[in-house]
Amino acid sequence: MSFGEGFLRFPDLFPGRRGGEPWGERSLVLEVAGGPYLVAGLSAAQEEAAHRKFVGLCRPADAAAAVAIHLFRAPSTDFLDRDVRGWEYTLDRDYSPGAVLLAGLRLMGRIDWTPALTGGLWTSHPGGEEWVSTFENFFRVLTAYRLLEQGSALLHSAGITDGTSAWLLLGPSGAGKTTSSGLCLARGGTVLSDDLNAVEMPPQQPMLTRLPFTGDLGDRSGGPASFPLAAVLRLVKGEEDRLLPLSPGRALAGLVASAPFVNQDPWRREDLFGTLERLARSVPAYELVFSLGGGLWDILKGIPK
């Protein structure tokens, strides 16, 4: 199946450039890692829904922004009706040196690098929860690319902090990110997100930064929060809690596998490998075998900082 065929009635008419009829004249600025991000072309209903969803992240529309996202109308007839029962959400992606094209449920998007990273989103949703979900699906991908451009990374992970340091827990779906997050929460830890977190790479030390993209656990309404990253840990379920060394190669493999969207982009792979290799070399990495006993919190706290 070629790009967009599963979502779009006319894939050949995918927008060739960022342009079209805006939904409205409203805009807002989101204070999220890699940003701030200006979202322009909103209707009043879309602006209201975004404010509800991203409460603590919204800044006045005239606040300075580093990245712009332009929103455009698309007729509902542009999109195929799709039975989503039992379907795991996915986006079609088409990669090229200067742009990434996205097609999804009621969504066409493009991320362009000329002259600077900018987003364009076409949807038929006029507002409400469905609109904001569509926006978030696009925004996650754009944030991943923006962080990569800055030498940072968006990672499928659980981010845990004690308020002073932070730990990044990696593993594929089912590895126990939400379970281990819940165990830490019960012992007094804070879960930044059990789904997607940002690792920013200032020269001094990698920082784990909250993103508004959570699964079951995490605070999506709070503003940005960053903590020095103490360790990267690959999760393994077990009968007891213990910490094992993880080689830089295995740490890098875990990080690459956990970098959604960008790890399938053939045009930006060297940037990804380079960023994640720097990360793998700059923080300790371990395999964390954990049980349901909750001892993993004491193990995390005992990792030298």
Added chain:
Amino acid sequence: MSSITLSTVLRRRSDVRYRRIEGEAVVLRQSAAEVLVLNEVGASVLDLADGERSVRQWIEELTHEYDADADTLARDVLTFAGELHDAGMLEEVSGEAKP
């Protein structure tokens, strides 16, 4: 089940990228976002999989590089080649190896 023999010629698939880090190779099959970690010999196998040399020629080269028993090395290389082929990292090239 792999059908790799000493005369098979293999090359890395076009969507396979890898990076060496401290004696290991991190291999990414980009189209599926699959990641493998290989040891030093596995990494050397990837280096040699250029679509021109046969598995037998790889073994000859690696025998010079590693101080290992030739039979053991041959067995390891055939195993690695088969596993990487089955994992979709390497593909067979039809025709003869270059001398």
